[in-house]
Amino acid sequence: TELAARCARLIRDVADFPLAGVGFKDINPLLADAPTFADVVEHLAALARAAGGVDLVAGIEARGFILGAPVATALGVGFLPIRKEGKLPGPTVSASYDLEYGSATVELQPGNLPAGARVLLVDDVLATGGTAAAAATLLRTTGAVVAGLAFLLEITSLGGRARLDGLPVDVILTVP
């Protein structure tokens, strides 16, 4: 699509970040481009509307906050931050997942998540899928329904989509 092509031009490839050998997709030039940022938010919101709407948007720290919060306001629903371990005051629930080296933990505050809420989970990049899978598990163990996941960019070679249990996944653009 025209939007995907515009996004592709505004995502910068950075070699050896944050570690040697890792190729990082820097979305900040896209965020700095007002019309493209606005169009990405509206596109993600339109996909959620087309899928029957949601009760809440959950965003994954940190770039999932940047995209998820405006998607929530565009949909007229609230926003739930899913954060890295130790950042949220309790009560919290957490889920851990494996990284290439070591593990990570995501947390949310169940007090802000109504039972049975239909939630759209938003993040910037779907890579190996570990982060999104842990966040989706966390939402479901807390009694929410993951209505779908929305990303700006999917790195298809990393196979993340296969880890998302067949949940509906929308992305604006893919790269190999």
Ligand code: 5GP
């Ligand atoms: P995964 O758990 O799917 O391997 O990694 C996804 C998480 O790491 C997301 O929260 C995403 O923000 C971050 N991430 C991984 N690789 C990249 C990248 O190349 N660019 C950006 N912007 N974020 C990335």
